[in-house]
Amino acid sequence: MLQINFIRENPEEVINRLKTKNFEASVLVDQIIGIDEKRRLSQTKLDDSLAEANKIAKSFGQLFKEGKREEAELLKVRTAELKIISKELSDELDASVLEMNRLLVQLPNLPHHSVPAGRSAADNENIFSEGRIPELGDFAVPHWDLIKKYNIIDFDLGNKVTGAGFPFYRGKGARLQRALINFFLDEGINAGYTEYQPPLVVNEASAYGTGQLPDKEAQMYAVPLDGFYLIPTAEVPITNIYRDVILKEDEFPIKNVAYSNCFRREAGAWGADVRGLNRLHQFDKVEIVQIRKPEDSYQALEEMRDYVTSLLRKLELPFRILRLCGGDMSFTSALTYDFEVFSGAQKRWLEVSSVSNFESFQANRMKLRYKDKTGKAIIAHTLNGSALALPRIVAALLENNQTENGINIPKALVPYTGFEVID
RNA sequence: GGAGAGUUGGCAGAGUGGUCUAUUGCGGCGGUCUUGAAAACCGUUGACCUGCAAGGGUCCGGGGGUUCGAAUCCCUCACUCUCCGCCA
Secondary structure, eight states, X not given: OOOHHHHHHOHHHHHHHHGGGTOOOHHHHHHHHHHHHHHHXXXXXXXXXXXXXXXXXXXXXXXXXXXXXXXHHHHHHHHHXXXXXXXXXXXXXXHHHHHHHHHHTTSOOOOOTTOOOOSSGGGOEEEEEESOOOOOOTTOOOHHHHHHHTTOEEHHHHHHHTOTTOOEEOTHHHHHHHHHHHHHHHHHHHTTOEEEOOOSEEEHHHHHHTTOTTTTGGGSOEETTTXXXXXXXXXXXXXXXXTTOEEEGGGOOEEEEEEEEEEOOOTTOOOGGXXXXXXXXXEEEEEEEEEEOGGGHHHHHHHHHHHHHHHHHHTTOOEEEEEOOGGXXXXXOSEEEEEEEEETTTTEEEEEEXXXXXXXXXXXXXXXXXXXXXXXXXXXXXXXXXXXXXXHHHHHHHHHTBOSSOEEOOGGGHHHHSOSEEO
8 A cells, every 4th residue: 555645745646657557546546635634634623622631631630629629510511522522523533544545455556667568468578588498299298188197186186175276286296396395495595585384374454464455355265254364375474474563674684485375266267278287276385575675675676586587497497587567567566577487388488476576565554664773664665476386387397398208307306306207 | 162360662560540741670772981891870762643843642452331531440352371171
């Protein structure tokens, strides 16, 4: 959520910059500024009313001591009046705050100046490519055939036990999963990240803190009896560690890495190109999260981009990096790099990571701040990225490394899998 | 799941209806002293809203209530601890 002070002082800039995200903000901005004025007026009037009541309450003891009983009784009447007035003003204030927040959460984050304009994924800017597009033999088949051939991932079993999109991993398939998780976590630790194991369900306040609520409620599985949500990504619990926190300057930089299962309802997102591992309701992901001072956050974003690049190199997968255009960026992001690997048998690029700087957008909503040297509380910047999401990595590894006799495991992974070939 | 006890500032911990503008200690920061440091001593030390400022207001786990007045009394929810039960 954008800061109200910034909107109040720079309404034109907000409106103009959101045009890059194809978001017409002028009506919303006007409404927000209007309700903000109303809110501040209510606050001032309420303060006056409370101040008078406090003053009267304090003079009471004195009046009784001096035996001025009648005068005290008179003040009681005034206090009763003030109480009613305060209640009205307080309700008015609450309503304004509620309405202001309802409007504020509808306003997307401002895109960074480098974000290209554009409508859809077709307008994303390809800023880097590496690796050779594999030329597979005639024997090559997509991963959904390979997993059956080698009996390593079983969708039918998942259908039986749970439902579509919840596969079982079996034998070397399960070990490959475990190997990737450990590999990604170890790499993260070596890069200076602290490993966390987060809860897989979170409360409503956390879902709100990272922006899943109120807008993306349909994306999450819910546990209504307990008021919990299954996490769609480790970003939610890991970033919410810092909800309502005021950090000290020497705690920076904060760099966390966490493996978690991720649960996504993906309502209405199913189609022809989401076969096999391309889209699941439950999948595994290792996530990196950084909390930085505003002046360091873009350097941190580049650092995260380089880090994800290093992972894909070690896995020997052909990949490209896209700078997302305004139209394809998420609501909360200021700048996002997507990583796509080429999956040889499907002959298509698969998104395996999304690295974003949210600037102060999440932190403002979560009240995540730090104190600078002068003791002033400043809103921190949050960043996160996948490093990496497993299913599509697995899909590309299986497809690109297939031979007639089996699937070769990249060298960097062999110490983790304990085998070199799936056959 | 049952019974009981708790939740106060960065931490510890007092306060059980009215100068609480929350005692005190530790820690932090600044200073004096010192070649330097420690010790000692002195000072300072939260967040939020509003306001150009002066100032005003709110916050003692969350929410609600009683009262002229609530950290203090009542209701409710969450969490923590102890004991019992169950259990990987």
